[in-house]
Amino acid sequence: MxxxxxxxxxxxxxxxxxxxxxxxxxxxxxxxxxxxxxxxxxxxxxxxxxxxxxxxxxxxxxxxxxxxxxxxxxxxxxxxxxxxxxxxxxxxFTGAMNAMIVTRFGMSAATPGGGCIP
Structure with a gap:
C-alpha cells in the first residue's frame, strides 16, 4: 500500500x-x-x-x-x-560620521553661515 x-x-x-x-x-x-x-x-x-x-x-x-x-x-x-x-x-548616522565630514570638508553647523572653517 x-x-x-x-x-x-x-x-x-x-x-x-x-x-x-x-x-x-x-x-x-x-x-x-x-x-x-x-x-x-x-x-x-x-x-x-x-x-x-x-x-x-x-x-x-x-x-x-x-x-x-x-x-x-x-x-x-x-x-x-x-x-x-x-x-x-x-x-x-551619528557623531562618528559627522566628525569625518567636518574633518574632511571643514563644514560645521557652528560656523557662521554654515560655511567652511578656514
Missing part, C-alpha cells in the same frame, strides 16, 4: 501542490515575512550581526543574491523600507 500511495502522490498530487504553493502560498509567505520578519531584522541588525554579514558576503553569495533579486522581490524590499528602517539609518 505504501508504494502505491507514494506513486500516486508523485504522479497526481505533486503537480497540484507545486502549483498551489507557487501561487497562493507564495503570496501569503511574502506578506507574513514582510510584517513579522522585518521587525525582527531591524531589532537584530546590531554591530556584531553587521560584521558577520560583511564577512560572509563572499563572491559566490553575491552572485546568488544578484540572480534572485528579481522585480517582485525588489518591490517587496522597497515597500518594507519604511519609516522604521529610515529612522534606524538616521539614528546611526
Amino acid at each position: 505504501h508504494t502505491m500511495v507514494v506513486t500516486r502522490f508523485t504522479a497526481d498530487m505533486h503537480p497540484v501542490v507545486i502549483a498551489h504553493f507557487t501561487g497562493a502560498m507564495h503570496a501569503a509567505i511574502v506578506a507574513d515575512f514582510a510584517r513579522a520578519m522585518n521587525a525582527v531584522v531591524v531589532a537584530d541588525f546590531t554591530g556584531a550581526m553587521h560584521a558577520a554579514i560583511v564577512a560572509d558576503f563572499t563572491g559566490a553569495m553575491h552572485a546568488v543574491v544578484i540572480a534572485d533579486f528579481t522585480g517582485a522581490m525588489h518591490a517587496v524590499v522597497i515597500a518594507n523600507f519604511t519609516g522604521a528602517m529610515h529612522a534606524v539609518v538616521i539614528a546611526n
Whole structure:
C-alpha cells in the first residue's frame, strides 16, 4: 500500500501542490515575512550581526543574491523600507560620521553661515 500511495502522490498530487504553493502560498509567505520578519531584522541588525554579514558576503553569495533579486522581490524590499528602517539609518548616522565630514570638508553647523572653517 505504501508504494502505491507514494506513486500516486508523485504522479497526481505533486503537480497540484507545486502549483498551489507557487501561487497562493507564495503570496501569503511574502506578506507574513514582510510584517513579522522585518521587525525582527531591524531589532537584530546590531554591530556584531553587521560584521558577520560583511564577512560572509563572499563572491559566490553575491552572485546568488544578484540572480534572485528579481522585480517582485525588489518591490517587496522597497515597500518594507519604511519609516522604521529610515529612522534606524538616521539614528546611526551619528557623531562618528559627522566628525569625518567636518574633518574632511571643514563644514560645521557652528560656523557662521554654515560655511567652511578656514
